Amino acid sequence: MIGKKRSSKKTWVDPDQAPELTEAWFAEAELRRGEKLIRRGRPPSAERKEAIHIRLDRDVVAYFRGTGRGWQGRINALLRRSVARARGPRKKLAEKPAKTGTARAG
Numbered sequence: 001m002i003g004k005k006r007s008s009k010k011t012w013v014d015p016d017q018a019p020e021l022t023e024a025w026f027a028e029a030e031l032r033r034g035e036k037l038i039r040r041g042r043p044p045s046a047e048r049k050e051a052i053h054i055r056l057d058r059d060v061v062a063y064f065r066g067t068g069r070g071w072q073g074r075i076n077a078l079l080r081r082s083v084a085r086a087r088g089p090r091k092k093l094a095e096k097p098a099k100t101g102t103a104r105a106g
Helices: 023-028 058-066 071-087
Strands: 031-033 036-038
Touching: 058 071
Parallel strands: none
Antiparallel strands: 031 036
16 A cells, blocks of 8 residues: 655744743753863862772861861871871872861861
């Protein structure tokens, strides 16, 4: 049985009938380069930190949390100094610059 051929032409769409591009539309839009989705935010660091689970005494955690934002970074800095001391002068760890504007443990 031979049926009707379907039209292979696309239906013409009037560009004047396209929806208005609002600020909300742009805020929800995805930025793509080809097929790759470009994500917003800070790019990943060359020296990424490793996420671990560690058990610490409650009073130690309470002390560092009490020092404000960046308390986990301060624990990392203290551990880094301890490792550098244990290794001695022969092998130094790369120094990380201190962030400005954060409270320091003292």
